[in-house]
Amino acid sequence: MTDEADVLVHVEGRTGRLTLNRPKALNALSHPMVLRVEEALTAWRGDPAVEAVVVSGAGERGLCAGGDIRAIHDDAKAGGTASADFWRD
Incomplete structure (x- = not known):
């Protein structure tokens, strides 16, 4: 993954590593970040080469x-469904 990704995912030895990569936003989680973390954890769950995360x-x-409160607030004001999707995922 590039350094611009909001979640950096890689394996070092037998350890899966997730780095939240939004330091200017105190690494607040966006919905795409939650989905990327879930994707990596799901892949590693069945991988015997990964023993720890x-x-x-x-x-x-x-x-x-925590969650990206600004994005959640903006979505709620606009009447969107992204906030519900975020919390569901």
């Missing part, structure tokens, strides 16, 4: 601020 956050300010 480590989740880390890019930058110096913390692992993750």
Whole structure:
């Protein structure tokens, strides 16, 4: 994956590594990020070469601020369904 991806996914030895890569937003989770994490975890669940998973956050300010509240708020104001989809996933 490129450095521009919001979730960097790779395997080091027998460890799957997920790096949340939105340091300017305190690595707040967007819906596409949730889907990418789910995709990686699902793939690793059946992979005997992956024995552990480590989740880390890019930058110096913390692992993750939680959900991207701005995106959720904007979607709710617009009457969209993205917020419900985010929480479901």
